[in-house]
Amino acid sequence: MYLEELTSIINHAFLKSGYNIDCKVIPSDRKDLCDYQCNDIFKVAKQYHKNPMEVGEEIVNNLNSNPNITQYFKKIEFVRPGFINLTLSDEFINRYVRITHQDIKNTLELPEKETFVIDYGGPNVAKPLHVGHMRTAIVGESIKRILEFFGHKVIGDVHLGDFGLQIGQVIYAILRDNIQLEDITISYLDETYPKMSALCKEDEAIKEECAKITKDLQDGKEEYIPIWKKILEVSKGDIKAQYDYLDVHFDYWYGESDSYKYLPRTEKILTPWLKTSEGAKIIEVAEESDKKPLPPLIFKKSNGAYLYASTDIATILQRMEDFHPDHILYVTDNRQEMHFTQVFRVCDKTGICSIKKLEHLGYGTVNGEDGKPYKTRNGDTPKLSALFQNARDIFISKKEDNKAMSIEDVDKIVNAILKFADLQNSREKDYIFDLEKFSEVTGKTGPYILYTYLRLNRIIMAERIPKGFTNEIYNEFDRDLRLQILELPNALQAAYDERKPNYIAEYVYNLCVCANAFYQHNNVNKEENQAKKDDYIYVLKTTTDIIRELLHLLIIEIPTKM
Numbered sequence: 001m002y003l004e005e006l007t008s009i010i011n012h013a014f015l016k017s018g019y020n021i022d023c024k025v026i027p028s029d030r031k032d033l034c035d036y037q038c039n040d041i042f043k044v045a046k047q048y049h050k051n052p053m054e055v056g057e058e059i060v061n062n063l064n065s066n067p068n069i070t071q072y073f074k075k076i077e078f079v080r081p082g083f084i085n086l087t088l089s090d091e092f093i094n095r096y097v098r099i100t101h102q103d104i105k106n107t108l109e110l111p112e113k114e115t116f117v118i119d120y121g122g123p124n125v126a127k128p129l130h131v132g133h134m135r136t137a138i139v140g141e142s143i144k145r146i147l148e149f150f151g152h153k154v155i156g157d158v159h160l161g162d163f164g165l166q167i168g169q170v171i172y173a174i175l176r177d178n179i180q181l182e183d184i185t186i187s188y189l190d191e192t193y194p195k196m197s198a199l200c201k202e203d204e205a206i207k208e209e210c211a212k213i214t215k216d217l218q219d220g221k222e223e224y225i226p227i228w229k230k231i232l233e234v235s236k237g238d239i240k241a242q243y244d245y246l247d248v249h250f251d252y253w254y255g256e257s258d259s260y261k262y263l264p265r266t267e268k269i270l271t272p273w274l275k276t277s278e279g280a281k282i283i284e285v286a287e288e289s290d291k292k293p294l295p296p297l298i299f300k301k302s303n304g305a306y307l308y309a310s311t312d313i314a315t316i317l318q319r320m321e322d323f324h325p326d327h328i329l330y331v332t333d334n335r336q337e338m339h340f341t342q343v344f345r346v347c348d349k350t351g352i353c354s355i356k357k358l359e360h361l362g363y364g365t366v367n368g369e370d371g372k373p374y375k376t377r378n379g380d381t382p383k384l385s386a387l388f389q390n391a392r393d394i395f396i397s398k399k400e401d402n403k404a405m406s407i408e409d410v411d412k413i414v415n416a417i418l419k420f421a422d423l424q425n426s427r428e429k430d431y432i433f434d435l436e437k438f439s440e441v442t443g444k445t446g447p448y449i450l451y452t453y454l455r456l457n458r459i460i461m462a463e464r465i466p467k468g469f470t471n472e473i474y475n476e477f478d479r480d481l482r483l484q485i486l487e488l489p490n491a492l493q494a495a496y497d498e499r500k501p502n503y504i505a506e507y508v509y510n511l512c513v514c515a516n517a518f519y520q521h522n523n524v525n526k527e528e529n530q531a532k533k534d535d536y537i538y539v540l541k542t543t544t545d546i547i548r549e550l551l552h553l554l555i556i557e558i559p560t561k562m
Contacts (some may be wrong), residue, residue: 001107002096002486006086009072010038014063019044019055025086027487034077034085039151041082052082059084076100090473093482098115098468100485104549107489108150115153117319118144120331121243121250124161128168128190129242129384131366131374132434138422138555139363140331142501145553150172150496155251155323159315160239162232162255164308168214169196172206173228175298181230186238190383215305218260242384246415247279247555254315263306269317270299270350282562296325297342312343313549316353325355329499334362334428361499364430366422391417394427394439395447403435409559416446417561418554423554424505432477441562444509451562452512456540459524465541466534477521478539480513501554508550515543 006025014023023040041059045052056078063069063076075087099106102542120140123133132151140156147154174184200207217224241247267274267281274281279302286294299310319328330340340360348355368374376382382390391414396402402410421438425431441447473479491507494500524540527533551558 001099002092003488003490004109004521006036006072007061009066009069010059010084013059013066016062017058018057019048021047027490028085029480031480034075034089035081036086038084038086039082041078045082046140053078053080056082056084069499079332088483088486090479091471093473093479093486094469094471096486097482097539097542100488100546101538104488104492104546105149108492110151113151113153114326115155115323116147116327116329117155117157117206117323117325118329118331119149119157119159120144121158121248122161122332123158123239124166125239125255126163126189126231127193127235128165129239130381131384131387132381134246134384134418135363135366135422136331136333136386137246137248139245139361139420139427141246141555142419142423142504143331143361143499145555146492146495146499146501146504149492149553154380155250155325157252157254157319158239158250159245160227160232160236160253160255163214163257163260164216165211165214166193166197166216167228167231168210169193169200170231171213171224172210173198176229181226182236183242183438184227184230186234189235194496197462211305215303218257218306231336242388244389245411246419247557256308256311259314259318260306260312262318263310265353266310266314266317267299269352270313270346273346273350274299283346285342285349287345289458292523294341297346299346309339309343309346312339312489313346313352316343316347320353325357325462327359328353329359329361331361331363332505334364336360337362359499361427363427364425366433367430369432371430373434378461387418388414391435391439394435398439398441400468405559405561409561412557412559413447413450413562416450416551418446419555420446420449423501424509426502427500446556447562449508449512449547450556450558452516453544453558454546454562455519455552456515456547459519460537460541460544463533463537466538468540469535472532472535474535475521477514477518477535481511481518481539481543484511484514485539485546488546495553504550504553508547508554511546513544515540 003025006024010025011023021040021044023038025036025038028034030039040050041056060076060078063073069076070089072089072092073086074089075530077085079085096107111419118137118140122136123129144154144156147163170189171193195514196210200210204436213224217228270283273283275283280298281300282296284296284300298307298310300306316328319325344355344358344360349355349357366374374382392410393412394412395417405447419440421433422431424444437443438445439447441451473482488507492504522536524533524536527536548558
């Protein structure tokens, strides 16, 4: 909102000189020189065949001739070779601090309400959750909350992998070893799946038998249904408990199996486009504009079995009929990009769903210090439950006082450690997972953000909250904090537009840095000038309100103390 206002003023100055061009005001990359800048002088000079210096001086003169310009800018300066440096007035800064204080959403142009379905989580039943599942859950839940913040209706679906080969493998072991239903526990599943997975790699006959069991289950063979339901019950309970710990919640716990009743109708819709290739049913999805080869989507194998692509298409049909969404988002590993390109093109081609409604939000891998996917010391992919405990142990060991903290507070801090470590990275990029570093109370970490909030909140709680404040700014640290408050809508809008929570994580960290510098140089509680003290409290209350709201978007709860 405020950037649009500043941009409008600058564009009016260009129009006054006959330059009909869309210029932008952006935050300065040299805060020691100015607050904001316009870098479009060269673009204007080139289009109108003029000297950049002549254009720059002309625009600055136009701006300074505006009788109301001091409401917006304290200083306007043309800097060679072609930049307009803008320093905001105290009045303008404080106007937007007031707007933000009243309601953060007042700083945004909110879109029309739409319905989103977001598919995130996606764990396979009967397999233990690992660090990769954490990234799906955290990124997906944060995006869901950002969309809700912008006023949309958002429907979250975990979409369990509950009908795949791993189920056939576990059922095979249960029948082979004559395991009773009551003996199927999460410990049993955690031990059995890895053993069966390894066995299938060694023994082709057993692998084929497991595949047959899977196909028979999908076809509704009654012998397997009670076992499958028990596996689902046990595994789902464990998955839900771990997602609850992460404060990740789904509206629907549908699985791959729920799409099977839609498969016959899906196949009928696809029939005009299906071809037979080596007994399998395929559909071509490649386009002339593709920069790399894209193989056809295999809808049905030669043995009649459906694949993930088949059930994903059927699930989109189900979602369109059940929820009538404007958008369907998929949060998965980057490596599934080709899969979703195929699925989305089939849906678009066959009229199931416009490709404009479908988005794949890919994310990178969580790596160890060696740059390879994060592993335990013995080379295994760490279970999520073990990762939680490891984070607890590391945080508690950092300081003697941490041992006396409540379990609830420790778990909130553990969540902050893991989530801020993840969400501060642009989701499509890999990142190095360093639990020791992420657990520190200093630096770009979750504990640092929480500690800053609690520190500021202690100051505020000792004072009364003023209803308003003056237009005076008292020192550079005060000004820096207020300027950072102004930039809030930029971070929120970027996170929303690009579906990337890292913009929010970056902003809240920078806000905390400014707030801590303010704290170090202004003794608020001992300030004798009441008007000045009230102004400080007003700004700090605005700051803590922002931090609290943004932490919610990052799925981070605030402990009672640290």
